[in-house]
Amino acid sequence: MFPRDFAWGAATAAYQIEGGWQADGKAASIWDTFSHDKGRVFQDHNGDVACNSYMLREQDLECIQQLGLTHYRLSFSWARLLPHGTTQHVNHKGVEYYNNVIDELLANNVSPMVTLYHFDLPQALQDQGGWKCAGIAPIFDNYAKFCFQTFGDRVKLWLTVNEPSVCAKLGYESGKHAPGLEEPGTAAYLVGHNMLRAHAMAWHSYNTLFRSEQKGKVSLAINSDWLEPVDPHCEDDVAATERDLAFTLGWFAWPMFVSGDYPEIMRSAIDSQSEKMGYVGSPRLPTFSKDEPGILGSADFFAVNYYTSRKVKAGGGAGQMSMKSDCDVEEIIDPSWLISGVSWQAVVPGGLRKLLKYIKDTFNSPAIYITENGFSQMGPLQMEDVQRCVFYKDTILEVAKAIQEDEVDVRGYFAWSLLDNFEWAEGYSVRFGLFHVDFCDPELRRTIYKSGQEYAEIIKKHRGALDKK
Ligand code: GAL
Numbered sequence: 073m074f075p076r077d078f079a080w081g082a083a084t085a086a087y088q089i090e091g092g093w094q095a096d097g098k099a100a101s102i103w104d105t106f107s108h109d110k111g112r113v114f115q116d117h118n119g120d121v122a123c124n125s126y127m128l129r130e131q132d133l134e135c136i137q138q139l140g141l142t143h144y145r146l147s148f149s150w151a152r153l154l155p156h157g158t159t160q161h162v163n164h165k166g167v168e169y170y171n172n173v174i175d176e177l178l179a180n181n182v183s184p185m186v187t188l189y190h191f192d193l194p195q196a197l198q199d200q201g202g203w204k205c206a207g208i209a210p211i212f213d214n215y216a217k218f219c220f221q222t223f224g225d226r227v228k229l230w231l232t233v234n235e236p237s238v239c240a241k242l243g244y245e246s247g248k249h250a251p252g253l254e255e256p257g258t259a260a261y262l263v264g265h266n267m268l269r270a271h272a273m274a275w276h277s278y279n280t281l282f283r284s285e286q287k288g289k290v291s292l293a294i295n296s297d298w299l300e301p302v303d304p305h306c307e308d309d310v311a312a313t314e315r316d317l318a319f320t321l322g323w324f325a326w327p328m329f330v331s332g333d334y335p336e337i338m339r340s341a342i343d344s345q346s347e348k349m350g351y352v353g354s355p356r357l358p359t360f361s362k363d364e365p366g367i368l369g370s371a372d373f374f375a376v377n378y379y380t381s382r383k384v385k386a387g388g389g390a391g392q393m394s395m396k397s398d399c400d401v402e403e404i405i406d407p408s409w410l411i412s413g414v415s416w417q418a419v420v421p422g423g424l425r426k427l428l429k430y431i432k433d434t435f436n437s438p439a440i441y442i443t444e445n446g447f448s449q450m451g452p453l454q455m456e457d458v459q460r461c462v463f464y465k466d467t468i469l470e471v472a473k474a475i476q477e478d479e480v481d482v483r484g485y486f487a488w489s490l491l492d493n494f495e496w497a498e499g500y501s502v503r504f505g506l507f508h509v510d511f512c513d514p515e516l517r518r519t520i521y522k523s524g525q526e527y528a529e530i531i532k533k534h535r536g537a538l539d540k541k
Contacts, residue, residue, distance in 0.1 A: 073472045073534065079183070079484025080531045081143035082136070082506060083444050085190035085234065087119045088493040090149060092126030096165035099155030101192035102202070106250035117499025123491050123509050124516050126169065133176055135490055135507045135518055140531045143183045145443060145486045146173065147190035147234065150215055157194035158211060159218050167222060174226050185229040185443070185486070187293065188216055188274070191239055191249065191496070198251055203239070203263040209270040216274035220282045228288035231375055231443065232274050235295040236267040236324055245395055248497050257393035258356055261342070265358040268292075268327055268367055275370035289372035292328070293443045296321040298381040298423030298430075302404060312386040312401040315341060319399040321431075325374070329435040332368030333360060342398045349393055373483065374431055377444035380416065381409070381423030410459070413450035414502055419459075421466040428474040428482060439481045442471065446488035447523075448495075449503045460523035468530055487527060491518060 087103045094100075107118035125132050136144050150157065152166035177184050189212070193202055202208060216232060224230075233239070242249035244259035253259060271292045278290045299316050301309035318326070318335035326335040333339075334357055342357045360367055388402035405411070409418035424445065431440060447463040464487070474480040492505035500511050506524035510517045520528075 073476065075475070075483070077483075078534070079143040079185075079441065079486070080535070081141055081145055081185065081484055081486035082139060082490040082527075083145035083185075083486040083488050084125070084132075084490050084493065085147040085187065085192075086149035086152070087122070087190070087192040088489070088495070089123040089125040089132075089491060090152075091119065091121040091124040092152075093118075093120045095126055096169075097155060097163040098149065098152040098166060100195040101149065101151045102195055102198045102250035103192045105195050105198075106252055109252070112252060113497055114499035114501050117494065117501075119494045121516075122494045123518075125491075128516065129169075129173055129176070131518055132490065133180065135520070135524075136177070136182055137180060138520060139490075139506060139524060139528045140535065141182055142531075142535070143185055143229075143484060143486065144177055144490070145185040145187065145231075147187035147192075148219060149192055150189065151192065151194035151196075154215060154218065155194065155196070157197035157215070159214050162218070170223060174223060178226055183229065184227050185231065185441075186219070186223065186227045187231040187234045188212075188219055189232065190234040191243075193251075202251060203266050204244075204259055206266060206269075208266050209273055212270035213273035213277055217277050217281065220278055220286070224278075224282050224286040224288060228286070229441075230278070230288060230290045231293045232271040232290065233267045234293045235377060236264050236271075236292065237320060238295060239267065240264040241395060242497075257395060257398065260395055261357045264323060265360075268324065269360075269364060271328075272365045272367040272370045275372075276365040291371040291373050291375045291441075292324065293375040293377055294321060294324045295377040295379070295444070296427060297379070297403075298420065298427040299384050299403070300381070300426070302383045302385040306385075308386040309384065313384040315399055316382075316384050316401045316403070317430075319395070321376075325431075325435055327360070327367045328369070328371045329374070329438065330368075332366055341400065345389075345393075345398045345400075351393065371438075374435060374438040374440045375443040376427065376431065376440060377488075378424045378427055378442060379445065380418050381406075381420035382418075412459075412463075413448040414498070417448055419447065419463055421463065421470045424467060425470040425474045425478070428471070428480045429478045432478065432480045437481060439483050441484045441486070442482065443486050444488040445485065446504045450501060453508070454521075455508060455519070456522045458522065460521070461526040464523055464527050464530065 240260035240263040247254040322335040382403040389397035389400035492503040492509040495502040507518040
């Protein structure tokens, strides 16, 4: 059912698992600052220790082996490698740590996929304006080049930025994530723009300086819910859905895969809202400069994170300047959908198949990696997490159908997450792991959930079937 070289993976991110926030020369990131600021995170949890993967990487490796993964997606902590954010000062202990992680994965036949930026900007760069400043893009490019140079002989799959829309919206529009700014309707567009510029610069650097020798691939991970109209026969609902898709998936995918610019529906919605509000000044959605490395074509594959689905209808804009007013849609959870451990996560495996087909049809049949997908638990601990077992079975079946029946070129699937970890503003209250982590135990023992066993079985079955052919 799956291609021979299909990537069976699980994913994590540095701040969510590593801990060691000040170990061996690592400097603070914006998430260290944010989580230490009282009242920002559930019960003031933070990632100071997290799963302590900085010290316990062998245990993570055992989990990876137990699942039988072919691939493991991790992220680098920028502030662990370059404490001030720039290559003027390299933290060699940080380099050693990631060298060890990568070498040990490869020694066990597991290929690393590395994300360069998963929400944790070095605080030193935030102090200079962070992602809102145009100058961040060449600084990111230097960091990326440093990583390609140092690790690219062994890492063949790279993601520059994880979920720019989450960073932009939650970090700068609602302030629920670091750096906790609330500048609705302006900053998020600027931040998203600078992330795309940074990504494009890094992709071009890879392309010209490293690709011929290293032969790897570089992309950016876009998150998107599957969206469909409340009433497919209602024109307004259909138009609202198209607009919503443009503001989520299209915001980052359109520039890279279609036109080198933002979707026209998005720009016109923002411009007309600016006009209505009497907004003066430069357009809130910036334009790409022709003098910079082109964004069109700057992705070697399509990386998508999928968690849930929504039904969409028109309206819902609040009348003040905000992304919500610009997009002007209302998203609804269908009452028939099961809700996982968190209220935002309706469990809709079929939405993934539809999203994959939509990506194929809209973005010219790219090779696709599902770089995150998972099911959250909250509340009383369930090691026999039957619902999550069903979720993984159903979801992977939908991926198989997308490949076989819809002929979507899906190259890999990464479960979120290998381990229970620091779930951003929810702290440790929400658990996405295939392995349970006992955060009350100083040894942070990892124990496989039933769903971890289920995923291991699925992988074994498919890898095994291929081996026999
Ligand atoms: C994604 C994010 C992950 C993880 C996941 C579960 O948005 O990239 O770091 O937290 O959501 O909510």
